[in-house]
Amino acid sequence: MIVVMKAGTPEAEIERLSQEFVSMGLEPEKIVGRHKTVVGLVGETADMDALQLQELSGWIEQVLRVEKPYKRVSREFRHGEASQVFVSTPDGAVPFGEHEPLVIVAGPCSVENEEMIVETAKRVKAAGAKFLRGGAYKPRTSPYAFQGHGESALALLAAAKEASGLGIITEVMDAADIEKIAEVADVLQVGARNMHNFSLLKKIGAQDKPVLLKRGMSATIDEWLMAAEYIMAAGNPNVILCERGIRTFDSRYARNTLDLAVIPVLRSLTHLPIMIDPSHGTGKWEYVPSMAMAAIAGGTDSLMIEVHPNPSKALSDGPQSLTPDRFDRLMTDLAVIGKAVDRWTDSPLPVLA
Template structure:
């Protein structure tokens, strides 16, 4: 259930009500929005009378039931207001939200060596990216494929961070690695293959770094949102949902089917920010620009794009990676769409060469 307070409700009254809810055996969670304060009630509320709860205070505007199986993730839980995930980085805080400018995340699938990752970081930053993505631990379908350099790659990500001030996103595969990953990364990524690793979700939910949750390869939207609920239920409200393509019956022409319809669907169901990954979503670099532009037009809050200095020699996912030069041009193209929908950072539209 959620308790919507009147805009002028005093903080003391909200605290008093929260204490009363705790005495009822509920867990109250205060959510301060741009226009109203909402108190989410977690616990056994099925038998509770909403009208009786509303009588507890004249400062209560409305009491509503959340009918969805995912409670904290649901749009109703924040009374329809999109949430903001604010991530501190050396270059300053970056906000992922429907209220904020589009955030671009870019970098290679895997961290290969220091020269490569630092130079790539410099290039994507110069083009306008706010975060560097790079895999240290890589889940691969084949046990013989490159699995990432592991802990040593985290040191290389730190070197790229020191050189550029970019925020870092990297994936956690094993809860045993979470602490050392959190020493370097600014956002912890849970990949598609681990979307329903509920033990791992609880662990990343118990730490305070924001979490990027990728949709599973065959996951329904409800399954994806329930996975996000695990993270929020463990105490971490800072979750970004990333669509990276799903498996359908036709993979002859593209690696996956990029589900851009998920953007308006998620907007109707959840308050969480949305990211689109057109690189994994298509698997082919020539398709990435079109899908990136379409994602902005559809209303995404963020993009994740793979960039590698020499895709033909990449140790993983080379065919879907853009060169730095192509990424430069893409950012110019994206700025035109971004400015048209008022989601681009306040800069003049560059002239395309």
Template sequence: MIVVTKIGTPAEEVNRICEELSSWGLSPEKIVGKHKTVLGLVGETADLDRHRIEELSPWIETVLRVERPFKRASREYRDHESSVVIVPTPNGDVAIGENHPLAIAAGPCSVETEEMIVETAMRVKAAGAQFLRGGAYKPRTSPYAFQGHGESALSLLAAARAASGLGIITEVMDTADIDKIVEVADVLQIGARNMQNFALLKQVGKQSKPVLLKRGLAATIDDWLMAAEYILAEGNPNVILCERGIRTFDREYTRNTIDMAAIPVLRKLTHLPIMIDPSHGTGWSEFVPSMSLAAIAAGTDSLMIEVHPNPKKALSDGPQSLTFDDFERLMVKIKNLETAMHQI
């Protein structure tokens, strides 16, 4: 249930309403929008008469029930305003959200050497990226595949961050690793295979850095948004949803099937920012440029693109990684399309 106050409601009146609702055993969560303040009510509201709440103050515009199971993630929870995740980086704050410049994360699937990750960071930054993505810990289908260098790779990411000023996005797989990853990462990634690792979701929800939540291999949109709800329910409002392709019937021509329809569907259902990963979504570098541009046309807020100095020698996900030159050419097209989109 949410309480929407009128434009211009005094802060003192909002606080008084919150105090009254708290005395009823509810926990009002204050969401301050551009024009209005919305109160999200947490607690037993199923039998609560909304008219009783409306009578609390003439400054209350309306009281609404959130019918969807994902309460905090629902668009209604923010009175239909999109939320923006602000990520502090050495190069300055980066805003990820609707009506903000497209945010680009680029880099290799796995951190391999310091020279490789620093060189990649400098090249993708020069092309226009704001974030370096790179895995220190890697979940792999086979136990014999390269699993990442683990903790030692975090210092390499820190070196790349210091050299380039880019924000760092890297995956956390285990609750025991959160504290050490938080020291280096600007955004914590929850990978597709851990989307419903509820213990992990709860723990990343208890820390304050933004969380990038990738869609599971066979997850419905409801499953995905309920996973986001776990993070939001623990107090962390900074969640970014990343579509990275789902598993369907055809595995011969693409690694996964990227769900472009998820962009307008999410925009309708949730206030959370949206990212598209065309690299995992297709599995082949030749398809990444067209899917990147398609995602922009569909309205994504950000892109995550795999880039490697020598994809043929990459320790993981080489076939879907762009070379530096390919990424630079794609970034020119992205900037041109962004300009055109602003004119529509």
């Protein structure tokens, strides 16, 4: 359920109502929108009478039921408004959201050595990226494939962060690693293979770093949003959804099927920011530019693009990685589309207080 307050409702009245909702066994969450404040109610509300709840205060405009199985994730929960996820980086606060400038995330699949990751960070930063992606821990289909350098790679990501000023996004595979990864990472990534790891989702939701949740390889949209609900139900409201391609019947020409139709679908269902990963979505670097531009035109809030200084020698996912020079050219092309849809800016980032 959501309780929509009238414009100008005193803060003391919202606090009084929240305490009353708590006494009724509910969990109230205050959501401050552009024009009104909404109080989301989580708990056993099925048998509650919306009209009776509305009589609790003359400041209540209306009480509405959230019909979706995912509550906090639902756009209804925010009375139709989009949410923002602000991520603190060395260069300032970067906002992800429907009404914010496009955010570019770039870097290699895996952190291989210090020279490679620092060089890549500087190049993608110069081209306009705000975040460096790079795996310290890598889930691989084969147990014999490169699994990442693990904890030692975190120090290399920290060095790249210091050298470039970029924010860091890297994957968490094991709940036991959350604390040490969070010391370096500005956004914690849950990979496609762990989207249904509910124990990990709960634990990663109990910390305060923003979370990037990738869609599972065969996950439906409802399953993906319910996975996000696990994170938010554990207390972390800062979730970004990442479409990275799904497994369908034809994998001969592209690694996955990049579901760009998910952008308008998610817009109607959830208030959370959306990221598109055309690198994993296609598996071939030559297809990445077209899908990246299409994603911007379709309304994505962010792009994740793999960049490697020498893709032919990459330890993982070389065929889908752009060289820094190709990334430079792509950013020039993306700027044209981004400016056309009013999602591109060269202005400096706001600074968090």
